Structure formats: C-alpha cells, structure tokens
Amino acid sequence: MRFEELPTPCYVIDEALLERNLKILNGVMERTGCRILLAQKAFSMYAMYPMIGKYLSGTAASGLYEAKLGYEEMGKENHVYSPAYRKDEIDEILSICDHIIFNSFSQLERFKDNIRKAGKNIGLRINPECSTQEGNGMYDPCVAGSRFGVTLKNFRPDLLEGVSGLHFHTLCEQNADALEKTLDAVEEKFGQWLPQFEWINFGGGHHITKEGYDLGLLEKCIKRMQQKYGLLVYLEPGEAVALNAGFLVTTVLETMENEIDIAILDTSATCHMPDVLEVPYRPPLFGSGEAGEKTHTYRLGGPTCLTGDIIGDYSFDQPLESGDRLVFGDMAIYSMVKNNTFNGMALPSIAIRDKHGECRILHKFGYQDFKDRLS
Numbered sequence: 001m002r003f004e005e006l007p008t009p010c011y012v013i014d015e016a017l018l019e020r021n022l023k024i025l026n027g028v029m030e031r032t033g034c035r036i037l038l039a040q041k042a043f044s045m046y047a048m049y050p051m052i053g054k055y056l057s058g059t060a061a062s063g064l065y066e067a068k069l070g071y072e073e074m075g076k077e078n079h080v081y082s083p084a085y086r087k088d089e090i091d092e093i094l095s096i097c098d099h100i101i102f103n104s105f106s107q108l109e110r111f112k113d114n115i116r117k118a119g120k121n122i123g124l125r126i127n128p129e130c131s132t133q134e135g136n137g138m139y140d141p142c143v144a145g146s147r148f149g150v151t152l153k154n155f156r157p158d159l160l161e162g163v164s165g166l167h168f169h170t171l172c173e174q175n176a177d178a179l180e181k182t183l184d185a186v187e188e189k190f191g192q193w194l195p196q197f198e199w200i201n202f203g204g205g206h207h208i209t210k211e212g213y214d215l216g217l218l219e220k221c222i223k224r225m226q227q228k229y230g231l232l233v234y235l236e237p238g239e240a241v242a243l244n245a246g247f248l249v250t251t252v253l254e255t256m257e258n259e260i261d262i263a264i265l266d267t268s269a270t271c272h273m274p275d276v277l278e279v280p281y282r283p284p285l286f287g288s289g290e291a292g293e294k295t296h297t298y299r300l301g302g303p304t305c306l307t308g309d310i311i312g313d314y315s316f317d318q319p320l321e322s323g324d325r326l327v328f329g330d331m332a333i334y335s336m337v338k339n340n341t342f343n344g345m346a347l348p349s350i351a352i353r354d355k356h357g358e359c360r361i362l363h364k365f366g367y368q369d370f371k372d373r374l375s
C-alpha cells in the first residue's frame with residue numbers, strides 16, 4: 001500500500017533511510033577494522049535484522065530476552081551486558097552469547113565456574129568516572145553513585161584471570177570529542193592493564209549517523225586503541241543505527257479550544273513515544289513549525305486521561321481538522337521498544353516502507369495485546 005493508506009497510529013520504518021545509516025557504520029568498520037554491534041535496547045525491530053546483519057557484526061543485549069532475539073533473528077556475534085545476572089538465566093545466556101560482560105568483580109566471581117565451563121569471552125565493564133554530559137544524570141553512567149561499571153578504586157587486577165576485554169559505556173547522543181576525552185580517562189586510570197586484553201568495547205551513545213558527527217575523530221580514537229594496545233575495538237550504538245529512519249503516522253481525532261487551540265491525536269506521548277516525556281524532547285513533525293511560527297498553533301495531545309500526555313505545541317499553515325494525518329519524524333529508536341498499553345491504548349502498527357516507496361504492515365496489535373499483559 002501507499003504511505004497515505006497506512007492505518008494509524010503506525011510506526012513506519014524506511015528501509016532506504018535505515019540502510020543509509022548502516023552504510024555509514026559499515027564504512028567505519030571497513031576503514032578501521034573495528035566491529036559494530038546493534039544495541040537492541042534502542043531498536044529491536046527484528047524484521048530488519050537480516051538487513052542490519054549484512055552491514056554490522058552482530059547484536060548487543062542487556063539481558064536474556066534481548067540476547068535471545070539477537071541470537072534468533074540475526075545470528076551473528078552476540079554480546080550481553082547486565083548490571084546483575086540472574087542465577088536461573090546465566091546458563092541459557094552462556095549458551096547463546098559469545099561475549100558476556102560483567103558489571104563487577106563480585107558478579108564475575110559468582111558466575112566464574114559457569115563461564116569457564118562454557119569457554120566464552122568474558123568482559124568487565126569499567127567506569128572511567130569521566131562525565132561528558134550535562135543534565136540530571138538520567139543518561140550519565142558516570143554520575144556520582146552510578147551502578148554502572150567498576151571504578152578504579154574497586155578494580156581488582158588480581159581477579160582478572162580469564163577476562164579478555166574491557167567495556168565502557170558513558171556517552172549519550174554525543175560526538176567523537178566526548179569519546180576522545182573518555183579514552184583519555186580510560187587510559188589514565190586503566191591504561192597499565194590494557195595491553196593484557198584482546199578487545200575493548202566503547203559502548204553506545206555515539207551519534208555517528210547524525211549530521212555533523214566527526215567520523216575522522218572517531219576513527220582516530222579507534223586506531224589509537226588498536227595501535228597502542230593491539231586491541232580489537234567494538235562499538236555498540238543503538239540510536240545511531242536507526243536514527244531518523246522511521247516515522248509515527250497519526251490522525252487528528254478532534255480539535256477544541258481552551259484559551260489555546262488543541263488537537264487530540266490517535267497517538268499518545270506517554271504510550272507510543274514515552275521518551276518525549278521522559279527525556280524530554282520535541283519530536284520533529286513534518287510540515288509544522290514552532291509555536292507561533294505559522295498561522296495556526298495547536299497543542300497536540302493524546303487520547304489518554306493523563307493531563308501531561310502532550311506531545312508539544314506546533315504550528316501549521318492550515319487549521320487542523322478531524323481526519324488530518326500528521327507524521328512525526330525520528331520515531332524508529334526508543335519508540336516501539338518502550339511503548340505500552342496504559343489506559344487501554346492500542347499499540348501502533350509496525351510497517352515498513354521499502355526502497356520503492358511501497359508500504360507493508362508487518363504487525364497489527366489489538367485488544368488481545370492489552371489483555372494479555374494483565375490478568
């Protein structure tokens with residue numbers, strides 16, 4: 001079907017836009033010899049895994065379920081990191097993952113025997129205590145009191161036997177200058193042990209496919225670790241893989257006025273794009289302007305009963321009417337992986353737009369999906 005015919009609400013992933021990102025990431029791999037994994041946390045649309053697997057080295061998971069998904073649907077290198085593994089899951093994790101990354105020496109000791117038996121790659125997450133972002137710490141693993149990674153103070157060189165690599169993940173939507181600064185901290189604190197490892201994983205948060213990202217500096221950072229310490233370098237971006245590669249199509253259900261003009265959509269911020277409220281951020285909306293920029297400004301809200309279910313204030317050339325379709329941009333990442341059925345909201349369908357512009361619905365959700373999560 002055509003884009004205009006898709007039922008709403010609907011997430012639409014654009015194959016060509018996704019492939020554009022994958023080519024940029026693959027270029028970094030080709031030029032440097034590093035390996036790049038999809039962090040499934042941001043984007044787990046497994047229908048696209050065959051395509052992603054053509055360009056990237058594999059998947060990164062945060063636990064058993066994501067690890068299983070990567071194993072089943074991509075079947076390439078499968079890495080897992082969790083702040084704490086469950087005893088009743090570790091053996092299944094070991095059976096499907098190549099790299100198991102631990103968050104502490106205590107975790108490492110707890111599961112050492114299981115891992116030795118399985119003969120897998122063991123990694124340790126370090127915390128270089130190098131904050132490179134502003135804000136309240138919601139997205140800063142180096143914030144004071146963070147539960148992520150071993151700090152230098154807690155580092156135990158005597159327990160490194162069998163550990164083949166170090167992992168850090170400290171960035172969020174950042175350019176390569178933040179990575180360079182982080183590598184300085186990693187070297188300063190952990191440099192003396194780096195030569196004994198086989199690999200280092202730079203985590204995610206690299207905004208590699210964003211316009212203006214400094215690819216040259218990224219590649220310099222990768223080569224620095226390769227040349228200085230002989231390490232194989234992994235990156236595991238989530239966001240960068242599917243950045244700006246998808247849309248959320250919605251229909252205006254009703255308009256009203258209460259001092260301001262308001263439009264109620266068939267999509268919800270809190271259910272379908274929770275990061276709009278959590279981060280928070282303002283999603284791009286095609287054909288719209290900032291509040292007051294165009295003639296008709298509306299506050300766009302969802303049909304739930306949450307007062308704060310507001311996407312934002314946007315302006316339009318024409319007044320909005322019931323039945324109008326609106327298209328939000330950058331809705332591939334941290335959208336369908338985080339949505340929910342609060343208030344009995346239906347989940348948006350998931351569709352793909354192929355390279356010829358043809359659209360196909362892959363998954364429709366209904367009442368049963370709401371009911372199945374309750375009892």
Ligand SMILES: *Cc1c(COP(=O)(O)O)cnc(C)c1O
Pocket residue numbers: 039041042060081169171172173203204205206236237238239240
């Ligand atoms: C979230 C996360 C990623 C991916 O981060 P993006 O910001 O989506 O690139 C990678 N690795 C780990 C350990 C993470 O927690």
